[in-house]
Amino acid sequence: MISELTWDSRLFNRKIGELKIVSESSLQIEAAIRKAKTDGFKYIICRIQSPQTMLINKLSSLGFYISDIGVIWTGKIDKLLYGISKNSIEGKFIKEATNKDLPTLIAMVKSLFIDSRFYSDPFFSKLEADNLYQTWIKNSVKNRIADVVFFIPNKGLVTCKKSTSNIGEIVLIGVKNEYRGKGIGTNLMQEALKWFKKQNVNLMSVRTQLKNVDAMNFYAKSGFYIQSYDILFAQIL
Numbered sequence: 001m002i003s004e005l006t007w008d009s010r011l012f013n014r015k016i017g018e019l020k021i022v023s024e025s026s027l028q029i030e031a032a033i034r035k036a037k038t039d040g041f042k043y044i045i046c047r048i049q050s051p052q053t054m055l056i057n058k059l060s061s062l063g064f065y066i067s068d069i070g071v072i073w074t075g076k077i078d079k080l081l082y083g084i085s086k087n088s089i090e091g092k093f094i095k096e097a098t099n100k101d102l103p104t105l106i107a108m109v110k111s112l113f114i115d116s117r118f119y120s121d122p123f124f125s126k127l128e129a130d131n132l133y134q135t136w137i138k139n140s141v142k143n144r145i146a147d148v149v150f151f152i153p154n155k156g157l158v159t160c161k162k163s164t165s166n167i168g169e170i171v172l173i174g175v176k177n178e179y180r181g182k183g184i185g186t187n188l189m190q191e192a193l194k195w196f197k198k199q200n201v202n203l204m205s206v207r208t209q210l211k212n213v214d215a216m217n218f219y220a221k222s223g224f225y226i227q228s229y230d231i232l233f234a235q236i237l
């Protein structure tokens with residue numbers, strides 16, 4: 001029922017696992033948590049798509065807390081490209097990132113994604129959250145976890161990944177605080193959509209945190225609509 005998230009364990013230097021609910025029986029979930037403790041896990045997560053109240057209450061009573069509520073947005077690429085109107089002059093400074101841009105990008109992501117669970121979940125320190133995003137951007141540019149990264153030096157970035165042959169995912173999009181609200185996010189989104197279109201993608205997907213009101217408004221304004229939501233429960237063992 002619990003499998004190790006080896007990449008996470010390695011990065012955070014503590015054994016981290018994911019509980020997949022196969023049965024909603026409290027006894028079975030409790031047994032899985034006990035086994036996780038004996039197996040040396042320090043932290044477990046459990047991600048549930050659009051959960052019912054009963055299951056939320058059950059997981060809370062078994063020691064889980066809500067670490068994150070995600071909203072999954074979707075949209076047809078042609079409609080999204082057609083719908084984007086806002087633009088800024090910054091668009092012409094967008095570049096495709098290569099290894100030599102890593103120092104700039106690493107400096108840019110520090111504390112950029114402050115609304116993510118890694119900055120609010122008590123299991124992680126701020127330093128670890130910063131390190132996660134710095135590793136994340138490094139792996140994205142090296143094409144391990146993204147297909148392409150576009151950025152405007154010292155202002156903003158977007159990472160794009162084809163999750164299937166026709167579904168494109170915006171994994172990270174961020175604009176530095178002082179440059180927000182000037183159309184740069186829209187420029188980066190537009191660049192990403194154009195790239196996906198060239199890759200024959202016809203459907204887009206992006207996940208954000210419910211509490212990230214700026215991003216929620218941004219995706220709504222960009223023409224996405226809400227497909228579903230998930231709740232990520234966590235437990236420190």
Ligand SMILES: CC(C)(COP(=O)(O)OP(=O)(O)OC[C@H]1O[C@@H](n2cnc3c(N)ncnc32)[C@H](O)[C@@H]1OP(=O)(O)O)[C@@H](O)C(=O)NCCC(=O)NCCS
Nearest residue numbers: 173174175180181182183184185186208214215217218221
């Ligand atoms: C989400 C984000 C990328 C938007 O970038 P941006 O450059 O500020 O966005 P734009 O200027 O292109 O704004 C486009 C639209 O988004 C909405 N929006 C952006 N910021 C908003 C805010 N603070 N409050 C309300 N709506 C906002 C608006 O509808 C805006 O259009 P309008 O100005 O015509 O009303 C930026 O806020 C950000 O970097 N946030 C931190 C990182 C993050 O959380 N990323 C998302 C993680 S998935």
